[in-house]
Amino acid sequence: MKVEAKQEMERTKVLRTGSDLLIETLVDAEVDTLFGYPGGAVLPIYDALYRNKAPFEHVLSRHEQGSIHAAEGYARVTGKPGVVLATSGPGATNLITGITDAMMDSLPLVIFTGQVANSVIGTDAFQEADIMGITTPITKYNYQVKNVSDLPRIVKEAFHVASTGRPGPVVVDIPKNISAAITTEKFENDFYLPGYQPTKTPNPLQIVKLADALSRSKRPLLLAGAGVLSANAAEELKEFAEKYQLPVANTLLGLGSFPGSNSLSLGMAGMHGMYAANMGIYECDLLLNIGARFDDRLTGNIEHFAPNAKVAHIDIDPAEIGKNISTAIPVVADAKEALKALLTSSIGMPDHKVWKERLQSNKTNYPLWHEKSDELISPQWLLKQVYRVSNGEAIVTTDVGQHQMWAAQYYAFDKPNRWVTSGGLGTMGFGFPAAIGAQLGAPNDLVVSVVGDGGFQMTLQELSVIKERNLPVKIIIVNNEALGMVRQWQESFYEERYSESLLSQNPDFVKLAESYGIRGLKIDNENDVVETLEDVFSYDGPVVVDCRVVQLECVYPMIAPGKGIHEMIGVTK
């Protein structure tokens, strides 16, 4: 080749930038889906995505909140970190709800935010926000890239921190001059985090103590939380519970970590949990918590929480042990490792036939109940049919409120990572975008998004995304023309003063779906429910089903605020 021609080629070749380096590190981290929304400060990154023909998908949400909830759904069903890209300022602040949600529910996320150039940071530049300051209290860790040569190390660290130990969201803030910087930096795999060494394997002495306590226990109970799911320990839990015939209660987020239809399962515990599960906690003499954080919605008034029990707690995060409930036997470990250790230790488990019979009789005598509806649809019955028609095999995502609790109560999850809900933060608007991420993470599974008419309206613009990608998400709107849980609390605790909780100006959801080019259906009669669901679940594409349910239905049973776990109301009709 002529020298001049070679020089000309060199001159016109697009030089390698910080953004190219970023993409290289994402490919190395085996990212297959990037949820994002472009904007000024991330234009160099979007340009690099275009130029590099990156070997991963970019999913364009219609609001950054849609991106991050989708990433959460993806993380929940795949166990891999959800990856998000948003621009500086408003792009980044639109992620805040999702970041907090992921922090509360320990979901691994790696979030890239654009930032104004280093030279103008701190000058209130256009679309500048102090995203480090804003996200410090709501992330597991966060970084601002000061030098392009740090970028690969930081991204590597971010993925490591997000997905190990107790998972959580990590923010990487990238100033525009860094993403645009010309670099000759090679991608390196090294990083150094001396202050971050999560304890995976349990202390053998503590396991011996725990085994000893189990051997002495007359009324043992396991409480399984989401930590079992993030440790991928559902199999070990089942083996352990069945080997020693231990009854299991689940937290809301732990549903699916133990098969809901197993005879040892007492179902969900907590505010709207099953009577049998809550009485189990109240009466047990040994409570073994595996990967749950004793949230106040679970414990009720802590004075009455497991009052006669020795509490043992397995958690990978030592700060959770003893935080809310004082713990006699702390085990800092990954749930899988701890259960493996328990399975290999000798436990002389006494027979607790009487105890099991007592729990079983509570289960039989105090099942969930609901009224049959004469007009419209009974929402509990609707959720039962969703369970039945989907053969209990769907991935279910929900918003927050009554429909969430009915889904948790009436859909028995037998497999892990099929229940995607916002527990800790209680985020309305979560369910539908989370379903998008879940469907992308599990393309061959039936994804059902159970949402309320209130929450759906917070993020329904993401209908464009499922249309664009023909994601066969089934959206079941449990439509009671109200902010149902707010309305229920106003009925019970505010003498029926329904302050701003009734939604009389809902859109026509069928027409709304159709305007996005999506199939829309409406059902307002119980006789049509089963047939419609069968049709919807077998249809190869997205569907919005507006299910008109009885407005005044309440979620029962319930532990009223301030009450103990044994003081449930609405246990029987």
Add this chain to the structure above:
Amino acid sequence: MKRIITATVQDRSGVLNRITGMLYKRQFNIDSISVGNSEIEGLSKMTFVVEVGDHQKLEQLTKQLNKQIDVIKVSDITDKAIVARELALVKVGGSGHLHAEIQGIIAPFRASVIDVSKDSLTIQITGKPNKVEALISLLRPYGIKELTKTGVTAFLRGQQPKQVTEINSFTI
């Protein structure tokens, strides 16, 4: 109860903000924080004096500090043999004739006058917080114009007694 807690942290930007933010979020009551470089490059030492209600709160505090990714080591050194010091600068009013009197007061504390003007003088005192506090209260009648303290900084003594017989040997 007051506790002295030290932490070795990585020198990364935003570390202090991260830690004080966590303490604020979790409602821990901080008396003082002092931060500075340590003997190892890239590592800083922090000393916290904290008011905690009970042992459960104290355990939570050390656990939450340990959980921070930049934190390498956390120790509650309250019940150990330690050296702990605080520096205070005190500007008191008063013209020339009081100087001798004030000199007399500060001498037993081994404090020193580091600035004198027509109508004020500035005293530097270093020592255990209770000693610093004692001198400040003695100086108060002279009219304190300005006062600033560094907060306690501390670490373990070179040699620890085999068995700690006296709990809380150091009082603040």
